[in-house]
Amino acid sequence: MSLSLAVISYFAMNTFTNDALLNFLNGLFYVNGTLFLFTVIPIIYPKWLKPYAGLPSDGYKIIRALKNRKYRILDTSLNTSFITI
Known part of the structure; x- marks a missing residue:
């Protein structure tokens, strides 16, 4: 689940131009990517x-x-x- 959210937020960052939304998607990407990396160990x-x-x-x-x-x-x-x- 965390990997899919990280991938979706990464691709969504390329389609939106609103700074607040980009910051939210950027945070979503890093949090879920980190969560995936720590649980896959x-x-x-x-x-x-x-x-x-x-x-x-x-x-x-x-x-x-x-x-x-x-x-x-x-x-x-x-x-x-x-x-x-």
Whole structure:
């Protein structure tokens, strides 16, 4: 979601000429771009980050899902369902 908002605001900045709107879109681009970059890093959040302590980031979940998918494709002898995260 944050990546799509960053891309949309980037392209919208080229179509508008109002300074206030350009400043808003510029801020929207940088905030959502930064949010995307920090959540795509594959980590488990540390204890000092209270609301997210011990939880995996989105990037970590993506890597784990890709690894599970790879093992699922290689092991065709078992009839197992996909493990959700």
